[in-house]
Amino acid sequence: MKDTIAAISTNNIGVGAINIIRISGTEAFAILTKIFSNSKIGEAPSHTIHYGYIKEKDLIVDEVLVMIMKAPKTYTKEDIVEINCHGGTSVTKKILELVLKNGARLAEPGEFTKRAFLNGRINLMEAEAVNDLLEAKIDSQSQIALNSLNGKTTELISELREKIVSLLANIEVNIDYPEYQDELQITKQNITPMLEEIKYRLNNIIKESQNGQLIKNGINVAIIGKPNVGKSSLLNALIEEDKAIVTDIQGTTRDIIEGQIIYQGILINFLDTAGIRQTSDEIEKIGVEKSKKILAQADIAILVLNNNEKITEEEQTILKQIEQKTGFIFVNKTDLPTNLTVPSTTLPIIKGNVINNEGIENIKKEIIKILNLENINEKDYVYITNTRQISLIKKSLTCIENVIKANQDNLPIDILAIDLKEAWDLLGQVIGESYEEELVDNIFKRFCLGK
Secondary structure (H helix, E strand, O other): OOOEEEEEEEOOOOOOOEEEEEEEEEOEEEEEHEEEOOOOOOOOOOOOEEEEEEEOOOOEEEEEEEEEOOOOOOOOOOOOEEEEOOOOOHHHHHHHHHHHHHEEOOOOHHHHHHHHOOOOOOHHHHHHHHHHHHHHHOOOHHHHHHHHHHHHHHHHHHHHHHHHHHHHHHHHHHHHHOOOOHHHHHHHHHHHHHHHHHHHHHHHHHHHHHHHHHHHHHHHEEEEEOOOOOHHHHHHHHHHHOOOOOOOOOOOOOOEEEEEEEEEEEEEEEOOOOOOOOOOHHHHHHHHHHHHHHHHOOEEEEEEEEEEOOOHHHHHHHHHHHHHHOEEEEEEOOOOOOOOOOOOOOEEEEEEHHOOOEEEHHHHHHHHHHHHHHOOOOOOOOOOOOOOHHHHHHHHHHHHHHHHHHHOOOOHHHHHHHHHHHHHHHHHHHHHOOOOOHHHHHHOOOOOOOO
């Protein structure tokens, strides 16, 4: 924390017109003074931009704009310098080299955000949201991250912690002053509705986190079936792009082909798989095995059947597998004579013809129905999507349920306090009020260099 750190903060060096070298720490201005044409730059007002040159002795390295930001009103709460240079790879690396040569250390991945957390500018939940924002591919993912970053999600946890503290304070009074028996009885009666409210809100956060994870991670939809039933044509129709090769030759698709669409704010990843059948072709066998793995791992499976052909034993096996998870049947080629009889099944059946896009909209509607997308609030994406955070909230819920049971069993009041304190501490770990150093290090290692 005492080191002054530096890194290139822009991605794809050499591609853009401008690159940014960020410096943070007590020596940030002193280092800048050694390489910038304005030797009095450190005396300038905070949050100002200055034109000049980066120099190595008397040699001009680049013409730049330099932004200076003085502690504590900065991203890290330390002095920060950002050098905006031309986007060339050579000149950017040269400036970083000069910065390091004059006293800075190369920042570790996520170290700027880690310092923002350790210096108290943001909590751990907000710090993790920074990385989510950087990785967001669609607007809804960005909105979830922004709501965590601006503190809306933190408020959900902080309010629950305050309620638990209030309960603990009430219980502690009874532990410290046991002579007030009447007060003890009143307390045990009064805490029941408060405990139930906390339980309800924790359950609600966990339930809604499923929607949040759906938005954050997207959904994988496997298109499964035997060769030549129209799987690749279906993929192309769904994503409105000729991504997969379509021929009348069986076994054309040998590997997994992916195509993505954004539908009602959800990233849907369609996976066109190799046709599942018995084959002596070694390469095709590998594709078939991959298809089976994709079927097992997919969130939703679409079994494509040919309206013009009788169902095979292999297709019936696949149908039973999909019945054990989530999916539906698409009967393709309805323009041809019907020779297909679908066995009795619990799976929804959609009929159509991918050549003229018949049934495509019904497939999308079925996916929406399965995912329950209508219940996702598009205006207020205040969801918890981080696996670490959700795990801690579930553990906190278990503690609250233990307290409720203990209270119903008339156990001593101090027993209730133990689990309540544990629930309060677990929620504190969600936002970083309490944490282990190793955990924090692992979290920030996932960040990109320069952030």
